[in-house]
Amino acid sequence: MASASKSGVSTIGVDLGGSHVTAILADEDGTTSHRSSYDITDLSFGAVVKLMSSAIHDVSAKAASVSAVGIGSPGNIDLRNGMVRYSPNFHWVNVPLGDELRSVFDMPIFIGNDARCATLGEHTYGSGRGVKNFVLLTLGTGVGGGIVAEGTLLLGNSAAAGEFGHHQIRATDGFICGCGKIGCFEAHASGTGLLRHALACAPSFPRSTLLGDKPYEVGSKTIRKAAEAGDSHALAAWTRFIDDLALGLANIIAFMNPDVIALGGGVSSAGDFMLNAVRPKVDELTTMAPKGAAKIVIASLGNDAGAIGAAVMARRGGMATSLP
Numbered sequence: 072m073a074s075a076s077k078s079g080v081s082t083i084g085v086d087l088g089g090s091h092v093t094a095i096l097a098d099e100d101g102t103t104s105h106r107s108s109y110d111i112t113d114l115s116f117g118a119v120v121k122l123m124s125s126a127i128h129d130v131s132a133k134a135a136s137v138s139a140v141g142i143g144s145p146g147n148i149d150l151r152n153g154m155v156r157y158s159p160n161f162h163w164v165n166v167p168l169g170d171e172l173r174s175v176f177d178m179p180i181f182i183g184n185d186a187r188c189a190t191l192g193e194h195t196y197g198s199g200r201g202v203k204n205f206v207l208l209t210l211g212t213g214v215g216g217g218i219v220a221e222g223t224l225l226l227g228n229s230a231a232a233g234e235f236g237h238h239q240i241r242a243t244d245g246f247i248c249g250c251g252k253i254g255c256f257e258a259h260a261s262g263t264g265l266l267r268h269a270l271a272c273a274p275s276f277p278r279s280t281l282l283g284d285k286p287y288e289v290g291s292k293t294i295r296k297a298a299e300a301g302d303s304h305a306l307a308a309w310t311r312f313i314d315d316l317a318l319g320l321a322n323i324i325a326f327m328n329p330d331v332i333a334l335g336g337g338v339s340s341a342g343d344f345m346l347n348a349v350r351p352k353v354d355e356l357t358t359m360a361p362k363g364a365a366k367i368v369i370a371s372l373g374n375d376a377g378a379i380g381a382a383v384m385a386r387r388g389g390m391a392t393s394l395p
């Protein structure tokens with residue numbers, strides 16, 4: 072990408088992931104430059120705030136002028152003050168992320184959910200550009216999402232709209248989700264969901280070496296690559312994963328009737344291997360809208376979607392202009 076102009080006013084977007092924090096500098100036209108990234112080794116609130124502050128300092132030092140900072144954080148966020156109400160990844164409950172950063176930086180700070188930020192990024196500069204009804208699904212360790220309805224990012228009454236990961240697709244016999252429910256979409260159609268499928272069907276493949284000596288540490292990419300290479304155990308897991316992904320996608324189509332659903336997150340690196348498998352199954356399960364009318368594509372901003380979207384949020388003065 073081109074460098075952000077030294078003379079223009081930039082915003083900073085920060086993506087808080089489970090294992091790292093990344094800050095980028097972004098121009099008004101979405102071009103980015105100057106990034107700073109730190110690995111998170113201590114999940115405590117104070118330690119993470121310190122890393123975020125360092126990353127923001129690093130990139131702001133490179134800019135002529137910074138007007139605001141946007142932070143995409145996992146969890147449910149109170150958009151009025153930037154408090155993280157609940158973030159299972161960090162085991163945070165009601166932590167004042169916005170206030171802490173405001174005490175360090177003398178500029179507007181806006182906090183939003185990371186997947187909603189990624190949706191904003193993809194809709195403004197990526198796979199959802201110009202799309203009126205758009206859904207982003209991030210398939211990573213978990214499943215996040217966001218909805219653009221009639222051109223507007225949908226927030227809901229407590230900024231939780233788009234939590235597709237926790238709609239139940241197999242409520243009676245599914246995997247147990249990190250949220251405590253049974254059969255959530257996230258437990259079945261995330262990277263860890265693919266591993267769960269591989270573990271669940273392992274007894275049918277007693278000679279399989281797919282999961283090796285440390286089965287709980289096998290990455291989703293390893294299983295997907297083995298499926299692409301024709302490994303029967305991996306293919307069985309992959310087929311169940313695709314079935315469950317299709318089920319959730321068809322539900323989203325029934326609820327939202329979007330023009331485009333973009334698949335992001337680490338698992339989306341499967342590209343056409345995933346799209347070609349899932350599209351016909353979604354069509355089979357789509358009954359009340361024209362089959363194929365919702366285009367299913369791979370998101371285009373990659374790992375930067377969350378940080379770019381956070382910078383967009385900062386530029387527009389928050390995720391919403393009118394809040395309850």
Ligand SMILES: [Zn+2]
Nearest residue numbers: 237248250255
């Ligand atoms: Zn859940």
